[in-house]
Amino acid sequence: MLRANAHYFDVIMEAPASGEELRLSMPAWTPGHYFIEDFAKNIVEVKTFDAGSQRELEVTKTNKNTWSVALKGSKRVRVEYSVYAFSYTDTASYIDNVHAMVNGASVYLYAEGMKGNPVKIKLTPRPEWKVVSTGLENVGDWEFAAPDYDVLIDSPIEAGNQQVHSFETGGAKYEVSMFGEAPVDRKKFVEDIRRIVESTTPVFGHVPYKRYVFLVYFNDTARGGLEHLNSTVCFVPRFRLVPKEEYDLMMGLFSHEFFHAWNVKRMRPKGLGPFDYTGEVHTKSLWIAEGITSYYDDYILRRAGIYTVEEYLDAFAMNINEMKPVQGALKQSAEEASFDTWIKYMKQDENSPNVTMSYYTQGAVIGWMLDMIIRRASDGSKNLDDAMKEVYGQAFLQEGRSYTDEEFEATCVELGGREAKGIFDSRVRGREEVDYDRYLGYAGLKLSPKDEHSGEKGFLGVRAGTDGGRTTIKNVLAGSAAEAMGLAVNDEVIGLGGMRIGQDKFSFYVGTTKPGDALKLVIARNGILMNLEGKVGAKPALEFRILPVPGASEEQKALFKGWMLADWKPELKYPEYAKSPDRRQTMDYI
Numbered sequence: 001m002l003r004a005n006a007h008y009f010d011v012i013m014e015a016p017a018s019g020e021e022l023r024l025s026m027p028a029w030t031p032g033h034y035f036i037e038d039f040a041k042n043i044v045e046v047k048t049f050d051a052g053s054q055r056e057l058e059v060t061k062t063n064k065n066t067w068s069v070a071l072k073g074s075k076r077v078r079v080e081y082s083v084y085a086f087s088y089t090d091t092a093s094y095i096d097n098v099h100a101m102v103n104g105a106s107v108y109l110y111a112e113g114m115k116g117n118p119v120k121i122k123l124t125p126r127p128e129w130k131v132v133s134t135g136l137e138n139v140g141d142w143e144f145a146a147p148d149y150d151v152l153i154d155s156p157i158e159a160g161n162q163q164v165h166s167f168e169t170g171g172a173k174y175e176v177s178m179f180g181e182a183p184v185d186r187k188k189f190v191e192d193i194r195r196i197v198e199s200t201t202p203v204f205g206h207v208p209y210k211r212y213v214f215l216v217y218f219n220d221t222a223r224g225g226l227e228h229l230n231s232t233v234c235f236v237p238r239f240r241l242v243p244k245e246e247y248d249l250m251m252g253l254f255s256h257e258f259f260h261a262w263n264v265k266r267m268r269p270k271g272l273g274p275f276d277y278t279g280e281v282h283t284k285s286l287w288i289a290e291g292i293t294s295y296y297d298d299y300i301l302r303r304a305g306i307y308t309v310e311e312y313l314d315a316f317a318m319n320i321n322e323m324k325p326v327q328g329a330l331k332q333s334a335e336e337a338s339f340d341t342w343i344k345y346m347k348q349d350e351n352s353p354n355v356t357m358s359y360y361t362q363g364a365v366i367g368w369m370l371d372m373i374i375r376r377a378s379d380g381s382k383n384l385d386d387a388m389k390e391v392y393g394q395a396f397l398q399e400g401r402s403y404t405d406e407e408f409e410a411t412c413v414e415l416g417g418r419e420a421k422g423i424f425d426s427r428v429r430g431r432e433e434v435d436y437d438r439y440l441g442y443a444g445l446k447l448s449p450k451d452e453h454s455g456e457k458g459f460l461g462v463r464a465g466t467d468g469g470r471t472t473i474k475n476v477l478a479g480s481a482a483e484a485m486g487l488a489v490n491d492e493v494i495g496l497g498g499m500r501i502g503q504d505k506f507s508f509y510v511g512t513t514k515p516g517d518a519l520k521l522v523i524a525r526n527g528i529l530m531n532l533e534g535k536v537g538a539k540p541a542l543e544f545r546i547l548p549v550p551g552a553s554e555e556q557k558a559l560f561k562g563w564m565l566a567d568w569k570p571e572l573k574y575p576e577y578a579k580s581p582d583r584r585q586t587m588d589y590i
Contacts, residue, residue: 001125001159004095007086008044009102013079014051015111022048022069022077023062023112027277030105031154032226032264033091035346036280039106040065044082051076065278066112083107088219090226090233097126099160099179101217103226103233104153105277115149115274125159133158133177135213135231150275154229154265158215165190170201173211180218182238184247192306196255199304203296203385204262204392212261214254225253227260245575251306252315256297263296264289267392270402285405286338287428291363292388294319295371302564309564310574313445313546319364320436320447325542325589327478329357334366334428335405350489354478362427365434369423371563372439373416380562387411436544443560444552444568449541458513459539460590462487464506471506477589481519485534488525495522510536510590542589548572 003010015022026040048057048069057077058070069077085093085100085107094101111117123132123142134157136144146152162179167190174197176190193214201207213231218238225234234253240246264272269285283289302312323329337345337359344356371384390411395403409428413420426432436447461480462473471493476482493506497520501509513519515538523530548570549556557568 001095001100001123001129003082004097004100004126007084007095009083009085009093009095009100009107011079011081011083011107011109013081013109015077015079015114015117017069017071017074017077017111020071022071024067024069024079024109025112025278026065026109027105027153028065028279029277030091030103030226031272031275032228032260034280034286034341035091036342037091037106038064039092042084042106043109044084046079046081049078049080050074051078054078067109079109081109088217088222088235090224090235099129099158099162100125101215101233102157102159104155108149108153110149110277117148119146119149119152120144121146121152123157123159129160131159131161131164131177133162133164133175133213133215135209135211135228151229156215156228156231156233167194169194169198170207172207172209174214175211176214176216178216178218180238182218182236182241184218184238184241189241192251192304193254195304195306196251196258196300199300200255200258200296203259203388204267205389206392206397208261208266208396212258214258223250223253225257227257227264229265230261232257232260245311248301248306248311248315251301252297255300256293259293259296259300260289262392263293263388266396267388268396268402270404273402280342282339282342284335284338285408286341287334287359287363287366288408291334291359291361291365292367292384294360294364295367295384309566309569310572312564313572314574316364316368317447317544317546319361319368320544321542322361323357323365323434324436324544325540326353326357328353328355329362330431330433331355332357333431334359334362337362350475353475366423366427369427369434369439370412370416370420372442372559373419373423374412375559375562376442377415377417377419380558382415383562387415440546441549442556443563444549444556445546445560446549447544448547450543450545451541454539454541456514457539458510458515458517458536460487460510460519460536463589464493467492471502475589481534481537485519485521485532487521487523487532490525492524493521494524494529496520507590515539545574546572 026043028036028038046059046067048059049055050057057074060068062068085095088094091103093103093106121144132142134155136146136155139145158177158179162177165176167174176193209230211230215231215233217235219235221237222235223237225232234257236250241250269283269289271283272281298312298315301307337357345358367384375383391403391408395401409424440446461477461482463475464471465474473487473489473491476487476489495501496506496509513536517536519534519536521532523532552568560568
């Protein structure tokens with residue numbers, strides 16, 4: 001790590017060898033992030049030598065991420081290469097004069113046929129760096145060990161002078177490594193992570209590690225996280241930690257990634273392991289791996305007492321706000337969304353809302369429906385925890401294998417009965433619209449539009465934005481008034497009703513119209529002026545709120561109490577949240 005100012009890691013690798021050649025490869029992607037990143041693009045100048053005599057060996061690049069070493073009798077090979085690392089994301093690596101962040105898939109080559117071999121790694125930090133944080137086993141001064149390559153690249157490293165807080169609970173040790181400044185009470189922050197830990201482990205009834213590390217990066221804008229075997233990397237925008245609603249949303253990130261220590265890292269769908277790092281690995285189960293985790297991430301915050309009942313229900317409604325108003329939810333099942341993540345979810349474009357629906361969102365809604373069904377079928381004695389615990393225990397703990405889609409379905413059906421089977425037919429494999437009121441009704445709740453008068457307002461069905469001071473169209477909803485009048489993505493809106501207009505005035509003007517009002521636009525498309533005419537439609541409900549039903553039964557109230565850990569109330573008092581980026585969802589369609 002001595003060339004930090006130039007943003008390079010200098011790597012020396014030694015491996016045994018036999019035969020005529022040794023093939024070296026660099027992962028094209030990293031587990032947990034289903035996108036081809038081609039990490040080999042950052043490798044600079046691979047050199048190979050006989051480890052004993054230091055005789056240089058011929059090395060030839062055979063494809064985008066593979067090198068062939070001509071051994072010529074060598075029994076042990078020394079490989080030297082550099083990696084340019086200046087990408088501040090949860091999948092890549094970064095190094096400067098202040099700290100280093102190592103995500104293994106973007107730094108470590110592997111020798112083909114030897115991924116199962118044990119690995120030792122020694123770090124050489126800048127002299128002023130005194131702290132290292134990683135889930136790897138420490139075996140010496142800045143020296144670590146992994147049982148195989150999979151564990152090595154599944155164990156990110158932070159090196160520098162970061163703050164590290166620790167606590168113990170449930171027989172395991174936890175470290176919270178924090179790099180960067182943020183206006184946050186760090187003691188409370190760590191305490192809330194502890195509450196998340198203590199509210200998550202009972203779901204599975206087993207702690208599969210002795211030590212777990214949260215690697216936290218406070219920064220300007222980046223938000224995201226990636227799960228690992230006994231650690232997680234989480235990027236948190238520092239100024240989104242001050243308002244309570246923003247702080248809670250960020251805690252949901254930690255809850256999500258920590259839940260993956262079981263659901264994905266151990267309870268793994270068949271097809272995701274052992275890993276093939278050379279290309280896409282397809283599975284229909286990401287709605288379970290990521291989506292059900294997305295159901296639990298907010299729900300764990302409720303169990304931990306971080307969310308009030310109203311705050312949790314408002315957070316859960318965000319899934320409904322994302323799924324209910326757009327056509328994409330009726331064009332793609334949960335299994336289809338999972339299978340196509342490499343080419344659709346991870347490569348979204350302007351038409352995505354019309355043809356796709358995230359497996360995160362679908363899975364969260366399906367997980368919630370299954371939870372409601374199981375609670376109702378068992379009179380509150382069982383819930384979705386029992387399904388997760390059963391699959392985890394049978395597949396991972398007892399048999400050390402991946403689970404199948406059929407196995408997960410059978411477990412849910414055993415607990416929830418015929419109605420649970422209907423969920424798999426209609427929404428997991430099918431594309432039917434979700435009857436939200438049906439499942440909310442089991443807990444004495446119903447769905448209600450936040451704006452009860454939305455249908456009285458005009459609606460064009462577009463998202464607009466600014467581009468170099470120009471008002472441009474970013475999305476056009478299928479079946480909308482905008483589509484009918486010929487408005488297209490990237491059109492520049494120049495005039496409206498005979499007036500020149502900017503984005504603020506464009507959104508304001510459309511918002512003052514009524515269904516059926518005539519609309520005349522002047523737009524520029526590919527530099528050509530065009531006149532478009534049409535009529536605005538009626539604004540659909542885009543935001544929803546969950547409310548109690550009048551006269552809820554004792555059975556409904558009991559289910560509510562078991563789910564929300566609080567008594568049913570005839571009135572819910574929601575906080576008035578600011579319109580943060582994560583709460584906008586479909587609100588900015590006009």
